[in-house]
Amino acid sequence: MRSVIDILDLSVDEINSLIDTANDIIExxxxxxxxxxxxKLASLFFEPSxxxxxxxxAAMYELGGHVLGFSEAQSSSAAKGESVSDTVKVVSYYAxxxxxxxxxxxxxxxxxxxxxxxxxxxxxxxxxxPTQTLADLLTIKREKGGFDNLxxxxxxxxxxxxxxxxxxxxxxxxxxxxxxxxxxDELRLPDYVKQEAKNGKIEFLETKSLEDxxxxxxxxxxxxxxxxxxxxxxxxxxxxxSYILTPEKLKTAKENLCIMHPLPRVxxxxxxIDDDPRACYFKQAMYGKYMRMAxxxxxxxxxxx
Amino acid sequence: xxxxxxxxxxxxxxxxxxxxMEIYKFLGLDAYECSVALxxxxxxxxxxxxxxxxxxxxxxxxLNALGxxxxxxxxxxxxxxxxxxxxxPELPERITNIIKCKNPRCITTTEQELxxxxxxxxxxxxxxxxxxxxxxAQ
Numbered sequence: 001m002r003s004v005i006d007i008l009d010l011s012v013d014e015i016n017s018l019i020d021t022a023n024d025i026i027e028x029x030x031x032x033x034x035x036x037x038x039x040k041l042a043s044l045f046f047e048p049s050x051x052x053x054x055x056x057x058a059a060m061y062e063l064g065g066h067v068l069g070f071s072e073a074q075s076s077s078a079a080k081g082e083s084v085s086d087t088v089k090v091v092s093y094y095a096x097x098x099x100x101x102x103x104x105x106x107x108x109x110x111x112x113x114x115x116x117x118x119x120x121x122x123x124x125x126x127x128x129x130p131t132q133t134l135a136d137l138l139t140i141k142r143e144k145g146g147f148d149n150l151x152x153x154x155x156x157x158x159x160x161x162x163x164x165x166x167x168x169x170x171x172x173x174x175x176x177x178x179x180x181x182x183x184x185d186e187l188r189l190p191d192y193v194k195q196e197a198k199n200g201k202i203e204f205l206e207t208k209s210l211e212d213x214x215x216x217x218x219x220x221x222x223x224x225x226x227x228x229x230x231x232x233x234x235x236x237x238x239x240x241x242s243y244i245l246t247p248e249k250l251k252t253a254k255e256n257l258c259i260m261h262p263l264p265r266v267x268x269x270x271x272x273i274d275d276d277p278r279a280c281y282f283k284q285a286m287y288g289k290y291m292r293m294a295x296x297x298x299x300x301x302x303x304x305x
Numbered sequence: 306x307x308x309x310x311x312x313x314x315x316x317x318x319x320x321x322x323x324x325x326m327e328i329y330k331f332l333g334l335d336a337y338e339c340s341v342a343l344x345x346x347x348x349x350x351x352x353x354x355x356x357x358x359x360x361x362x363x364x365x366x367x368l369n370a371l372g373x374x375x376x377x378x379x380x381x382x383x384x385x386x387x388x389x390x391x392x393x394p395e396l397p398e399r400i401t402n403i404i405k406c407k408n409p410r411c412i413t414t415t416e417q418e419l420x421x422x423x424x425x426x427x428x429x430x431x432x433x434x435x436x437x438x439x440x441x442a443q
Contacts, residue, residue: 083415084416085417104411104414104415105408105437106412106436107437125410127439192432192441195427
Protein backbone atom coordinates (compact mmCIF):
# COMPACT_ATOMS: atom_id res chain seq x y z
CA MET A 1 0.00 0.00 0.00
CA ARG A 2 1.55 3.21 -1.25
CA SER A 3 1.09 6.80 -0.07
CA VAL A 4 2.44 10.05 -1.51
CA ILE A 5 3.53 12.45 1.20
CA ASP A 6 6.49 14.16 -0.49
CA ILE A 7 7.15 14.68 -4.20
CA LEU A 8 10.37 12.69 -3.77
CA ASP A 9 8.28 9.65 -2.79
CA LEU A 10 7.78 9.34 -6.54
CA SER A 11 10.65 8.25 -8.78
CA VAL A 12 11.39 10.05 -12.03
CA ASP A 13 9.97 7.05 -13.92
CA GLU A 14 6.76 7.18 -11.90
CA ILE A 15 6.39 10.92 -12.51
CA ASN A 16 6.95 10.37 -16.24
CA SER A 17 4.31 7.65 -16.18
CA LEU A 18 1.85 9.94 -14.35
CA ILE A 19 2.45 12.61 -16.97
CA ASP A 20 1.78 10.08 -19.75
CA THR A 21 -1.46 9.04 -18.06
CA ALA A 22 -2.54 12.67 -17.53
CA ASN A 23 -1.86 13.44 -21.19
CA ASP A 24 -3.87 10.41 -22.22
CA ILE A 25 -6.76 11.53 -19.98
CA ILE A 26 -6.68 14.95 -21.65
CA GLU A 27 -6.75 13.32 -25.11
CA UNK A 28 -9.26 10.57 -24.32
CA UNK A 29 -11.40 11.56 -21.32
CA UNK A 30 -14.19 9.11 -22.20
CA UNK A 31 -11.83 6.16 -21.71
CA UNK A 32 -11.49 7.03 -18.03
CA UNK A 33 -15.11 7.84 -17.19
CA UNK A 34 -15.71 4.57 -15.36
CA UNK A 35 -12.16 3.78 -14.26
CA UNK A 36 -12.95 4.29 -10.56
CA UNK A 37 -16.52 3.04 -10.60
CA UNK A 38 -17.44 1.80 -7.14
CA UNK A 39 -14.41 3.47 -5.52
CA LYS A 40 -14.57 6.21 -2.91
CA LEU A 41 -12.21 9.10 -2.26
CA ALA A 42 -12.27 10.53 1.27
CA SER A 43 -11.43 14.20 1.06
CA LEU A 44 -10.26 15.16 4.55
CA PHE A 45 -9.62 18.89 4.61
CA PHE A 46 -8.79 20.04 8.12
CA GLU A 47 -8.28 23.57 6.79
CA PRO A 48 -9.96 25.47 3.98
CA SER A 49 -8.84 25.13 0.39
CA UNK A 50 -10.49 25.99 -2.90
CA UNK A 51 -8.48 24.67 -5.79
CA UNK A 52 -6.90 21.63 -4.23
CA UNK A 53 -10.06 20.22 -2.65
CA UNK A 54 -12.29 20.91 -5.63
CA UNK A 55 -9.75 19.53 -8.06
CA UNK A 56 -9.37 16.31 -6.05
CA UNK A 57 -13.14 15.94 -5.92
CA ALA A 58 -13.56 16.76 -9.62
CA ALA A 59 -10.77 14.28 -10.39
CA MET A 60 -12.57 11.44 -8.60
CA TYR A 61 -15.95 12.29 -10.15
CA GLU A 62 -14.40 12.37 -13.63
CA LEU A 63 -13.02 8.89 -12.99
CA GLY A 64 -16.54 7.69 -12.16
CA GLY A 65 -15.87 7.38 -8.44
CA HIS A 66 -17.55 8.87 -5.38
CA VAL A 67 -16.39 11.42 -2.84
CA LEU A 68 -17.04 11.74 0.88
CA GLY A 69 -15.39 13.90 3.50
CA PHE A 70 -15.31 17.32 5.11
CA SER A 71 -13.92 20.70 4.16
CA GLU A 72 -13.01 22.12 7.57
CA ALA A 73 -11.90 20.68 10.89
CA GLN A 74 -14.93 22.14 12.66
CA SER A 75 -17.23 19.74 10.82
CA SER A 76 -15.14 16.69 11.76
CA SER A 77 -14.48 14.94 15.04
CA ALA A 78 -11.09 16.71 15.14
CA ALA A 79 -13.14 19.51 16.74
CA LYS A 80 -13.81 17.09 19.63
CA GLY A 81 -10.09 16.45 19.98
CA GLU A 82 -9.77 13.25 17.96
CA SER A 83 -6.23 12.48 16.82
CA VAL A 84 -5.23 12.32 13.16
CA SER A 85 -4.30 8.65 13.63
CA ASP A 86 -7.75 7.70 14.94
CA THR A 87 -9.64 9.74 12.33
CA VAL A 88 -7.69 8.17 9.50
CA LYS A 89 -7.87 4.66 10.88
CA VAL A 90 -11.67 4.89 10.90
CA VAL A 91 -12.02 6.69 7.56
CA SER A 92 -9.82 4.09 5.89
CA TYR A 93 -12.59 1.55 6.56
CA TYR A 94 -15.04 3.70 4.59
CA ALA A 95 -12.97 4.83 1.61
CA UNK A 96 -10.50 3.39 -0.90
CA UNK A 97 -8.13 6.36 -0.93
CA UNK A 98 -7.70 9.51 1.18
CA UNK A 99 -6.65 13.02 0.16
CA UNK A 100 -5.72 14.98 3.26
CA UNK A 101 -4.91 18.61 3.98
CA UNK A 102 -3.92 19.50 7.52
CA UNK A 103 -2.48 22.64 9.12
CA UNK A 104 0.04 20.59 11.12
CA UNK A 105 3.24 19.70 9.28
CA UNK A 106 3.74 15.95 9.07
CA UNK A 107 0.08 15.07 9.72
CA UNK A 108 -0.33 13.17 6.41
CA UNK A 109 2.78 11.13 7.19
CA UNK A 110 1.35 10.16 10.58
CA UNK A 111 -1.91 9.31 8.79
CA UNK A 112 -0.04 7.06 6.36
CA UNK A 113 1.34 5.02 9.27
CA UNK A 114 -2.16 4.15 10.45
CA UNK A 115 -4.24 4.10 7.31
CA UNK A 116 -5.39 0.91 5.61
CA UNK A 117 -5.64 2.77 2.27
CA UNK A 118 -3.31 5.13 0.34
CA UNK A 119 -2.93 8.69 1.62
CA UNK A 120 -2.25 11.62 -0.67
CA UNK A 121 -0.82 14.69 1.01
CA UNK A 122 -2.94 17.63 -0.20
CA UNK A 123 -0.81 20.13 1.74
CA UNK A 124 0.51 20.06 5.31
CA UNK A 125 1.04 23.56 6.68
CA UNK A 126 4.04 25.23 5.05
CA UNK A 127 5.74 21.88 4.50
CA UNK A 128 4.82 19.73 1.48
CA UNK A 129 2.31 19.94 -1.35
CA PRO A 130 3.29 17.20 -3.80
CA THR A 131 0.23 17.35 -6.05
CA GLN A 132 0.89 21.05 -6.71
CA THR A 133 4.33 20.02 -7.89
CA LEU A 134 2.76 17.35 -10.11
CA ALA A 135 0.57 20.08 -11.64
CA ASP A 136 3.68 22.24 -12.15
CA LEU A 137 5.55 19.38 -13.83
CA LEU A 138 2.72 18.59 -16.25
CA THR A 139 2.51 22.29 -17.13
CA ILE A 140 6.23 22.44 -17.88
CA LYS A 141 6.12 19.20 -19.86
CA ARG A 142 3.20 20.38 -22.01
CA GLU A 143 4.53 23.90 -22.51
CA LYS A 144 8.21 23.07 -22.96
CA GLY A 145 8.15 19.49 -24.19
CA GLY A 146 10.48 18.24 -21.46
CA PHE A 147 12.52 19.09 -18.39
CA ASP A 148 16.12 19.07 -19.58
CA ASN A 149 18.22 22.17 -20.32
CA LEU A 150 15.75 24.66 -18.88
CA UNK A 151 16.51 27.95 -17.14
CA UNK A 152 13.89 28.24 -14.43
CA UNK A 153 13.33 31.56 -12.67
CA UNK A 154 11.63 31.50 -9.28
CA UNK A 155 10.47 34.86 -8.03
CA UNK A 156 9.15 36.27 -4.77
CA UNK A 157 8.97 34.41 -1.48
CA UNK A 158 11.50 31.61 -1.88
CA UNK A 159 11.99 31.14 1.86
CA UNK A 160 8.56 30.04 3.00
CA UNK A 161 7.08 28.94 -0.32
CA UNK A 162 6.59 25.19 -0.07
CA UNK A 163 5.72 24.89 -3.76
CA UNK A 164 9.05 26.42 -4.73
CA UNK A 165 11.05 23.99 -2.57
CA UNK A 166 9.26 20.92 -3.91
CA UNK A 167 9.54 22.09 -7.52
CA UNK A 168 13.29 22.69 -7.18
CA UNK A 169 13.82 19.22 -5.69
CA UNK A 170 11.69 17.56 -8.37
CA UNK A 171 13.36 19.40 -11.27
CA UNK A 172 16.87 18.92 -9.92
CA UNK A 173 16.61 15.24 -10.87
CA UNK A 174 16.67 16.17 -14.57
CA UNK A 175 19.71 17.16 -16.69
CA UNK A 176 21.28 20.54 -17.00
CA UNK A 177 18.61 22.50 -15.14
CA UNK A 178 19.61 26.00 -14.09
CA UNK A 179 17.73 27.92 -11.41
CA UNK A 180 17.58 31.70 -11.19
CA UNK A 181 16.39 32.78 -7.75
CA UNK A 182 14.83 36.23 -7.65
CA UNK A 183 13.96 37.46 -4.17
CA UNK A 184 14.74 40.05 -1.53
CA ASP A 185 17.42 39.07 1.01
CA GLU A 186 14.72 38.47 3.61
CA LEU A 187 13.05 35.79 1.50
CA ARG A 188 15.99 33.93 -0.06
CA LEU A 189 15.87 30.19 -0.65
CA PRO A 190 17.09 28.31 2.46
CA ASP A 191 20.53 26.72 2.06
CA TYR A 192 19.29 23.25 2.88
CA VAL A 193 17.08 23.21 -0.20
CA LYS A 194 20.10 24.13 -2.33
CA GLN A 195 22.14 21.40 -0.68
CA GLU A 196 19.45 18.81 -1.16
CA ALA A 197 19.06 19.69 -4.83
CA LYS A 198 21.22 16.92 -6.26
CA ASN A 199 23.64 17.21 -3.36
CA GLY A 200 24.51 20.79 -4.18
CA LYS A 201 25.53 20.12 -7.81
CA ILE A 202 22.84 22.27 -9.40
CA GLU A 203 23.62 25.77 -10.61
CA PHE A 204 21.81 28.57 -8.78
CA LEU A 205 22.03 32.22 -9.69
CA GLU A 206 20.66 34.60 -7.05
CA THR A 207 19.52 38.13 -7.76
CA LYS A 208 17.18 40.76 -6.39
CA SER A 209 16.20 42.12 -9.79
CA LEU A 210 13.63 40.44 -12.01
CA GLU A 211 14.33 42.89 -14.85
CA ASP A 212 18.02 41.92 -14.97
CA UNK A 213 17.37 38.25 -15.64
CA UNK A 214 13.94 37.94 -17.23
CA UNK A 215 15.37 37.73 -20.77
CA UNK A 216 17.32 34.55 -19.88
CA UNK A 217 14.37 32.56 -18.55
CA UNK A 218 12.43 29.68 -20.10
CA UNK A 219 10.10 29.49 -17.13
CA UNK A 220 9.13 32.17 -14.63
CA UNK A 221 7.48 30.81 -11.51
CA UNK A 222 5.93 33.68 -9.55
CA UNK A 223 4.96 33.50 -5.87
CA UNK A 224 3.28 35.92 -3.54
CA UNK A 225 5.35 38.17 -1.27
CA UNK A 226 3.33 38.19 1.92
CA UNK A 227 3.24 41.18 4.21
CA UNK A 228 3.41 39.03 7.33
CA UNK A 229 6.81 37.62 6.34
CA UNK A 230 8.54 40.98 6.86
CA UNK A 231 9.90 42.25 10.13
CA UNK A 232 9.05 45.83 9.33
CA UNK A 233 6.47 47.55 7.21
CA UNK A 234 9.01 49.84 5.51
CA UNK A 235 10.89 46.88 4.01
CA UNK A 236 7.64 45.39 2.77
CA UNK A 237 6.57 48.61 1.10
CA UNK A 238 10.03 49.06 -0.42
CA UNK A 239 10.05 45.56 -1.90
CA UNK A 240 6.52 44.58 -2.70
CA UNK A 241 6.31 46.26 -6.10
CA SER A 242 9.66 44.88 -7.29
CA TYR A 243 8.08 41.48 -7.61
CA ILE A 244 4.95 42.39 -9.47
CA LEU A 245 4.99 41.12 -13.02
CA THR A 246 3.73 43.73 -15.48
CA PRO A 247 3.57 43.89 -19.30
CA GLU A 248 6.41 46.44 -19.09
CA LYS A 249 8.72 43.93 -17.37
CA LEU A 250 7.82 41.25 -19.92
CA LYS A 251 9.10 43.32 -22.84
CA THR A 252 12.53 41.69 -22.84
CA ALA A 253 11.30 38.18 -22.03
CA LYS A 254 11.49 35.29 -24.49
CA GLU A 255 8.58 34.75 -26.86
CA ASN A 256 8.06 31.25 -25.49
CA LEU A 257 8.47 32.07 -21.79
CA CYS A 258 6.12 30.05 -19.60
CA ILE A 259 4.72 32.13 -16.72
CA MET A 260 3.52 30.04 -13.80
CA HIS A 261 1.98 30.69 -10.38
CA PRO A 262 0.56 28.20 -7.85
CA LEU A 263 -2.36 30.58 -7.14
CA PRO A 264 -4.05 32.26 -5.35
CA ARG A 265 -2.69 35.40 -6.91
CA VAL A 266 -3.16 38.67 -5.09
CA UNK A 267 -1.40 41.33 -7.11
CA UNK A 268 1.96 39.82 -8.04
CA UNK A 269 0.94 39.24 -11.65
CA UNK A 270 -0.85 42.09 -13.34
CA UNK A 271 -4.26 41.10 -14.68
CA UNK A 272 -3.15 42.68 -17.96
CA ILE A 273 -0.91 39.62 -18.49
CA ASP A 274 -3.73 37.09 -18.25
CA ASP A 275 -4.42 37.24 -21.99
CA ASP A 276 -0.75 36.99 -22.94
CA PRO A 277 -0.11 33.57 -24.53
CA ARG A 278 2.81 33.14 -22.16
CA ALA A 279 0.51 33.15 -19.10
CA CYS A 280 0.15 29.51 -18.04
CA TYR A 281 -1.12 29.83 -14.45
CA PHE A 282 -4.76 29.05 -15.13
CA LYS A 283 -3.82 26.11 -17.33
CA GLN A 284 -1.57 25.00 -14.47
CA ALA A 285 -4.62 24.78 -12.16
CA MET A 286 -6.46 22.76 -14.83
CA TYR A 287 -3.54 20.37 -15.26
CA GLY A 288 -3.55 19.80 -11.50
CA LYS A 289 -6.85 17.95 -11.85
CA TYR A 290 -5.49 15.63 -14.53
CA MET A 291 -2.37 14.82 -12.52
CA ARG A 292 -4.54 14.08 -9.48
CA MET A 293 -6.61 11.74 -11.64
CA ALA A 294 -3.45 9.98 -12.78
CA UNK A 295 -2.19 9.74 -9.20
CA UNK A 296 -5.47 8.31 -7.90
CA UNK A 297 -5.35 5.66 -10.63
CA UNK A 298 -1.74 4.79 -9.83
CA UNK A 299 -2.29 4.50 -6.08
CA UNK A 300 -5.42 2.39 -6.58
CA UNK A 301 -3.51 0.14 -8.99
CA UNK A 302 -5.99 0.77 -11.81
CA UNK A 303 -4.75 0.72 -15.38
CA UNK A 304 -6.99 1.77 -18.24
CA UNK A 305 -6.44 0.17 -21.63
CA UNK B 306 39.27 6.34 44.37
CA UNK B 307 39.12 2.63 43.49
CA UNK B 308 36.52 0.92 41.39
CA UNK B 309 36.93 -2.81 40.87
CA UNK B 310 37.87 -3.96 37.40
CA UNK B 311 35.22 -5.62 35.31
CA UNK B 312 35.15 -9.27 34.26
CA UNK B 313 32.38 -9.02 31.70
CA UNK B 314 30.87 -5.64 30.94
CA UNK B 315 31.00 -2.28 29.21
CA UNK B 316 33.10 0.79 29.99
CA UNK B 317 31.89 4.05 28.50
CA UNK B 318 34.94 6.30 28.54
CA UNK B 319 35.83 9.83 27.50
CA UNK B 320 32.44 11.23 28.42
CA UNK B 321 32.59 15.01 28.57
CA UNK B 322 32.91 15.96 32.26
CA UNK B 323 29.48 16.56 33.74
CA UNK B 324 27.60 14.61 31.03
CA UNK B 325 27.85 11.22 32.77
CA MET B 326 24.54 11.44 34.58
CA GLU B 327 22.76 12.44 31.36
CA ILE B 328 24.08 9.30 29.68
CA TYR B 329 23.24 7.17 32.73
CA LYS B 330 19.66 8.38 32.54
CA PHE B 331 19.46 8.13 28.76
CA LEU B 332 20.54 4.46 28.85
CA GLY B 333 18.06 3.81 31.67
CA LEU B 334 20.79 2.21 33.77
CA ASP B 335 18.80 2.68 36.97
CA ALA B 336 16.49 -0.09 35.78
CA TYR B 337 19.18 -2.79 35.74
CA GLU B 338 20.22 -5.04 38.64
CA CYS B 339 23.93 -5.16 37.76
CA SER B 340 26.60 -2.99 39.40
CA VAL B 341 27.10 0.35 37.66
CA ALA B 342 29.71 2.94 38.57
CA LEU B 343 29.41 6.53 37.42
CA UNK B 344 32.69 8.30 38.04
CA UNK B 345 32.79 12.07 37.64
CA UNK B 346 35.65 14.43 36.93
CA UNK B 347 38.34 11.80 36.42
CA UNK B 348 41.68 13.45 35.43
CA UNK B 349 42.37 12.90 31.72
CA UNK B 350 45.47 13.73 29.66
CA UNK B 351 43.37 14.25 26.55
CA UNK B 352 40.39 16.04 28.03
CA UNK B 353 41.55 17.53 31.31
CA UNK B 354 38.56 16.01 33.07
CA UNK B 355 36.15 13.33 31.96
CA UNK B 356 33.35 11.10 33.22
CA UNK B 357 33.36 7.30 32.99
CA UNK B 358 30.54 4.77 33.35
CA UNK B 359 31.40 1.15 34.17
CA UNK B 360 28.68 -1.44 33.73
CA UNK B 361 29.38 -4.84 35.28
CA UNK B 362 27.36 -6.78 32.71
CA UNK B 363 27.21 -7.20 28.93
CA UNK B 364 23.85 -5.48 28.68
CA UNK B 365 22.04 -5.65 25.35
CA UNK B 366 21.51 -1.91 24.96
CA UNK B 367 21.78 0.34 21.91
CA LEU B 368 24.93 2.33 22.54
CA ASN B 369 25.07 3.90 19.08
CA ALA B 370 22.44 6.47 20.06
CA LEU B 371 25.17 7.89 22.33
CA GLY B 372 26.82 9.14 19.15
CA UNK B 373 24.19 11.87 19.03
CA UNK B 374 24.81 12.97 22.60
CA UNK B 375 28.61 12.94 22.38
CA UNK B 376 30.45 11.44 19.36
CA UNK B 377 33.80 11.52 21.21
CA UNK B 378 32.73 8.88 23.70
CA UNK B 379 34.71 5.62 23.64
CA UNK B 380 32.95 2.32 24.25
CA UNK B 381 35.01 -0.59 25.55
CA UNK B 382 33.57 -4.10 25.69
CA UNK B 383 35.24 -6.35 28.27
CA UNK B 384 35.03 -10.14 28.14
CA UNK B 385 36.91 -12.34 30.65
CA UNK B 386 38.78 -9.29 31.85
CA UNK B 387 40.12 -8.60 28.34
CA UNK B 388 39.03 -5.67 26.18
CA UNK B 389 37.56 -7.25 23.05
CA UNK B 390 36.13 -4.15 21.38
CA UNK B 391 36.87 -0.44 21.45
CA UNK B 392 34.95 2.01 19.29
CA UNK B 393 33.34 5.41 19.02
CA PRO B 394 29.58 5.16 18.64
CA GLU B 395 28.46 5.96 15.11
CA LEU B 396 25.91 8.68 14.48
CA PRO B 397 22.56 6.91 14.62
CA GLU B 398 20.40 7.12 11.49
CA ARG B 399 17.38 7.80 13.69
CA ILE B 400 16.94 8.99 17.23
CA THR B 401 13.67 8.50 19.03
CA ASN B 402 12.38 10.49 21.99
CA ILE B 403 15.77 12.00 22.83
CA ILE B 404 15.02 15.50 21.58
CA LYS B 405 11.72 17.17 20.86
CA CYS B 406 10.68 19.02 17.73
CA LYS B 407 10.55 22.75 18.42
CA ASN B 408 8.39 23.63 15.39
CA PRO B 409 5.04 24.84 16.77
CA ARG B 410 3.36 23.78 13.51
CA CYS B 411 4.65 20.18 13.75
CA ILE B 412 2.13 17.36 14.21
CA THR B 413 4.13 16.20 17.26
CA THR B 414 2.73 19.20 19.17
CA THR B 415 -0.84 17.89 19.02
CA GLU B 416 -0.89 14.17 18.22
CA GLN B 417 -1.23 12.01 21.30
CA GLU B 418 1.77 9.84 22.23
CA LEU B 419 3.48 10.34 18.88
CA UNK B 420 7.19 9.52 19.26
CA UNK B 421 9.58 12.38 18.47
CA UNK B 422 11.76 10.87 15.75
CA UNK B 423 14.69 12.65 14.10
CA UNK B 424 16.58 11.35 11.07
CA UNK B 425 20.20 12.02 10.16
CA UNK B 426 20.19 14.09 6.94
CA UNK B 427 23.80 15.27 6.84
CA UNK B 428 26.67 13.46 8.55
CA UNK B 429 28.84 16.56 8.33
CA UNK B 430 27.51 18.85 10.93
CA UNK B 431 25.78 16.57 11.86
CA UNK B 432 22.24 17.60 10.92
CA UNK B 433 19.17 15.84 12.26
CA UNK B 434 15.70 16.73 11.01
CA UNK B 435 12.28 15.91 12.36
CA UNK B 436 10.84 12.90 10.54
CA UNK B 437 7.45 14.57 10.22
CA UNK B 438 8.06 18.26 9.49
CA UNK B 439 11.80 18.19 8.57
CA UNK B 440 12.63 21.01 10.96
CA UNK B 441 16.30 20.98 11.92
CA ALA B 442 17.07 19.76 15.44
CA GLN B 443 18.45 22.52 17.65
